[in-house]
Amino acid sequence: AQTVTQSQPEMSVQEAETVTLSCTYDTSESDYYLFWYKQPPSRQMILVIRQEAYKQQNATENRFSVNFQKAAKSFSLKISDSQLGDAAMYFCAANTGGFKTIFGAGTRLFVKA
Amino acid sequence: DVKVTQSSRYLVKRTGEKVFLECVQDMDHENMFWYRQDPGLGLRLIYFSYDVKMKEKGDIPEGYSVSREKKERFSLILESASTNQTSMYLCASSLGAGSHPETLFFGSGTQLSVL
Numbered sequence: 001a002q003t004v005t006q007s008q009p010e011m012s013v014q015e016a017e018t019v020t021l022s023c024t025y026d027t028s029e030s031d032y033y034l035f036w037y038k039q040p041p042s043r044q045m046i047l048v049i050r051q052e053a054y055k056q057q058n059a060t061e062n063r064f065s066v067n068f069q070k071a072a073k074s075f076s077l078k079i080s081d082s083q084l085g086d087a088a089m090y091f092c093a094a095n096t097g098g099f100k101t102i103f104g105a106g107t108r109l110f111v112k113a
Numbered sequence: 114d115v116k117v118t119q120s121s122r123y124l125v126k127r128t129g130e131k132v133f134l135e136c137v138q139d140m141d142h143e144n145m146f147w148y149r150q151d152p153g154l155g156l157r158l159i160y161f162s163y164d165v166k167m168k169e170k171g172d173i174p175e176g177y178s179v180s181r182e183k184k185e186r187f188s189l190i191l192e193s194a195s196t197n198q199t200s201m202y203l204c205a206s207s208l209g210a211g212s213h214p215e216t217l218f219f220g221s222g223t224q225l226s227v228l
Contacts, residue, residue, distance in 0.1 A: 009153075035216075045203065045219040091155060099144065099163065100171065101217060103156040 002027045004094050006104035013082045014112050020067075021077045021107045023092030032096040034068070034075045039089040039106075048090070051075065079109075087111040116140070119204050119220035126227050132191040134223050136204030143209040145187035146217065147171075147179060150201040159202075162187055194227045201225075 013019035120135035158171030207215040
């Protein structure tokens with residue numbers, strides 16, 4: 001069965017600093033997609049970044065980047081130069097090609113001014 | 114701009130009531146989904162639909178049903194609400210059943226309380 005684990009229920013970071021959110025997953029498939037979604041206080045979840053498992057290169061989107069370790073089944077999110085607007089719930093998710101995207105339990109990120 | 118709209122932000126219902134949660138997307142997406150979000154459990158898929166009048170069970174369909182009569186609208190129905198269905202309900206859509214998973218676009222959620 002496919003599972004996604006986020007072991008950090010909460011994290012905090014000082015404004016302008018860097019923070020890394022952890023995620024591990026388990027799947028027997030060789031091809032799959034990984035995602036990080038952000039849920040701000042407004043509750044509307046938005047995509048932060050996505051990674052195709054067959055791609056060696058780590059995905060980046062501006063201040064957001066991932067560290068994808070396929071052998072270790074690890075997919076961490078790094079947020080650089082943290083801003084107050086980054087405060088949110090972050091969900092790691094995985095999809096092996098069907099309609100079902102499996103989500104982790106989430107990590108709540110606090111940003112201190 | 115992509116938009117998924119859920120009809121209610123907050124809803125309070127009594128045990129045993131029939132509850133309708135409505136979701137509308139304006140992006141002409143093929144796929145629509147209903148998730149339930151609970152603290153410590155993340156999001157769990159209740160039902161999804163890949164076409165009008167088509168529906169498939171997700172991981173936790175018990176106690177729920179869905180309806181998709183029009184492409185843009187996907188309704189979640191709680192036939193007889195129970196207190197353990199108190200939760201945040203998120204609707205999502207995605208472009209189409211392509212060869213690879215697609216980004217999900219979410220609504221703002223409905224916080225349902227069943228008393």
